[in-house]
Amino acid sequence: MKIHLFQQCLIDMFYPHVGMAGVEVLERLGCELVVPKKQVCCGQMFTNSGYNEAAMDAIKNTIECFENAEYVVSMSGSCAFAIRDEYHHFLKDQPEWLARAEKLSGKIYEFTQFITDVLGVEDVGARFNESVTYHTSCHVTRLMGVKEPPFKLLKNVKDINLIELPRADRCCGFGGTFSVKNPEISEVMTREKALEIAGTGANVISGSDQACLMNIAGMLDRLHKEGEIDRRIKVMHIAEILNCR
Template identity: 40%
Template sequence: MRVGLFVTCLVDLLRPRIGFAALKLLEAAGCQVVVPATQTCCGQPGYNSGERAGAQRLALKLLEEFADCDHVVVPSGSCAGMIRVHYPELLQDFPAHREAVERLCAKTYELTDFLVRVAQLQAVPGRFSGTVTYHDACSGLRELRVKRQPRELLAKVQGLALAELPGAEQCCGFGGTFAVKFGEISTRIVDRKCQAIEATGADAVVLGDLGCMLNIEGRLRRRGNHRTRVLHVAEVLAGTDGEL
């Protein structure tokens, strides 16, 4: 099974260890993993900001880069959702590519969804000594129905205990450009999320989108909380959460 790993621009630029963790998990599942060196962004920031032409160029580029893969796996519900849900509308101006777009959408998965439903991964290499709580990032939850998959995989991590997060399905306040355009509202939303995380007493909050991770981690630290770790689910499952 030839799997294309779409790393995402945020992971590539800010937290590349998430990409390496995803690679480790896919290889553990027996996949032949390819990582196109020319990949950049899925186009979501431009799409959300009304820069349609720029988003289309990036989408067409991605379409070509992953054309020969059996599946495309993304360690981000947001970017996977952009491809699966929004590419058909974004690229409707290019009818010659319609079938290729449909194939790409059908074979694109968020990481934990792919590991559970397609690869059917039975064991994970990670170990974690302590308690974690899980935040359901909006795009993965609402666009891709990613809910049980990360929890099912976390249950396979030796030593890990899961404390469910009150309001786990409520937004963290990031929302891409929303956090920039509506900073005060975003701060109030993430403050509520931080309070809920702290109330669980968990050693770490785990989630599947780096944008939300950065938003939550930044607010926790500004609130004076330097104890609670903020980890991507791939890092915990792969056992790379202690690596730089």
Template identity: 75%
Template sequence: MKIHLFSQCLIDMFYPHVGMAGVQVLERLGCDITVPKKQVCCGQMFMNSGYDQGAKAAIKNTIEVFENADYVVSLSGSCALAIRDEYRHVLKDEPEWLARAAKLSERIYEFTEFIVDVLGVTDVGATFNDKVTYHKSCHVTRLMGIKEQPMKLLEGIKGLEYLPMHRADRCCGFGGTFTVKEPEISAVMTREKAMTIYESGANVVAGSDQACLMNIEGMLERLYKDGEIDRHIRVMHIAELLNCR
């Protein structure tokens, strides 16, 4: 099966190992992967801040790069949501681009959604011997409705002990530019998330949106350094867990 990978800016620039893990998992599942060199930001950052006109160049570039793909798989749920649902709002007054956006929206999938719903796989042959909890990010869980797919994939990992997190679907406080515009509120929300992760008893927290994970990791590191929590908790994209052998 041929797919185009949308890697996301954060992964491309700061977490390339996550991108490699995603590629390796998909290749083992029989996918022929293309990572287009012309892909850039999907425009979500601008749209989140109300700059729809400023987002159009990135949006149109994304459409041009991916519109002829059979399947597009995103390692970022929030980016997948932007491409699937939000482009059409920005392009509503441009019929040609609106039609092209609608075509692309039918072909893009979040990483876990693609593996479970399209490939029909819940056991990728991974092994990970540790206690893991899972952050159910807002865009993936609430807006895309992807709830069971990540859980099924975690259940298929041999040796993994899943520990549920209290209020796992509560926002981590990142919210795109919210963390910059409202840092005090964001910090309170992120601290709450970090403490629920700690209280779960897990040694690892996983997720499917790297922006959330980056935010959570920073707070966990600060709490551990300041002695407010007594163990180091690893933060991993679910693609990394699924790539463990």
């Protein structure tokens, strides 16, 4: 099966090992991957702040890169949601581009969703001997409606000790530009999330949205340095865990 991979610019620029883990998992499951060289930001960061016109080139570039794909797999739920559900709002006055966006919207899947719902796989053959808790990011869970796939995959990882995260439905405080525009509120939310994670006793916090994980990692590191958390907690995208053998 041939799929086009939407890496997410955050992963591509700062966490390439996450992208590589995703590629290796999908290739082991029999997928042939295409990674368009022209892909850049999907435009979400601009539209989140109201800069819709400034986002237009990025939106149209994304459509051109992926519209002819059979399947598009995104390593980021927030980007996948933007492409699947938001593009048509910004292109409503451009009929030709609107039609192309709507065609693309039916092809895009979040990483774990694609594995369970399209490939029909719940056990990828991973082995990970650690205690892990999982952050259910807002875009993946609430907006995309992807709730069960990550847990189906993690529960089938051999040797894993999967621990439920209390109040898992609460936002980590990132929210894209929300964390920049409202840093005081964001900090309180992120601190609460980090302490909840530490309270589980898990050694690893995982998730499927790297932006959330980046935010959480910063707070975990800070609270550990300040002595409020007694150990270092590793932060791993779910693709990294599923790639462990």
